[in-house]
Amino acid sequence: MKRMLRNIALLACIGTLSACGFQLRGLVTPLSQSAPLSFTTLRVAKAGSLDAALQTALRRDGRIRFEDVQGNTDAVLNIVAEEDRKDVLGVSLAGDVNEYMLIYSVSATIQRLQDEVPLPLTVTLRRTMSYSDSVTLGKEREEALLRADMRKEAAEQLVRRLGYLPAASKAKADAGKQP
Numbered sequence: 208m209k210r211m212l213r214n215i216a217l218l219a220c221i222g223t224l225s226a227c228g229f230q231l232r233g234l235v236t237p238l239s240q241s242a243p244l245s246f247t248t249l250r251v252a253k254a255g256s257l258d259a260a261l262q263t264a265l266r267r268d269g270r271i272r273f274e275d276v277q278g279n280t281d282a283v284l285n286i287v288a289e290e291d292r293k294d295v296l297g298v299s300l301a302g303d304v305n306e307y308m309l310i311y312s313v314s315a316t317i318q319r320l321q322d323e324v325p326l327p328l329t330v331t332l333r334r335t336m337s338y339s340d341s342v343t344l345g346k347e348r349e350e351a352l353l354r355a356d357m358r359k360e361a362a363e364q365l366v367r368r369l370g371y372l373p374a375a376s377k378a379k380a381d382a383g384k385q386p
Contacts, residue, residue: 246281250274254286260362268366287315309334311357328368332363
């Protein structure tokens, strides 16, 4: 009886997850892909510390052909600025730091052939990290891993946002409205 109830609960969970469109990261099927992009080739200019993560995310996407050399491409992604901050989030009664907030921001622009003005893209990620003076080396390693994960996630978000760029005619109309 317990086994049957457990199986029914498991099937209900699987059914609920599949009904909401859940899929594991990295598993892309033709039905789950976003709409086609307005460009097919992309060159990344000035990627900085995001270079490796961006190349991986672009190659994984499958809709974009990534060009790493200067040439004729349909769009150019330019990383304008990266900001890596570490703010104090919590302090103990003794005045020691308990927790930090790691903040990573990336500002980029995408220049398509049909656009007169580059379109801005911004990604900001935040992670909390507990801290203790007794395990300093371990916390330094944890911080480095969190920062690497944040860079990877920022690159993936930038690539996902490329699929939601406005159409070229709308981008030109919006650029003409701005003073």
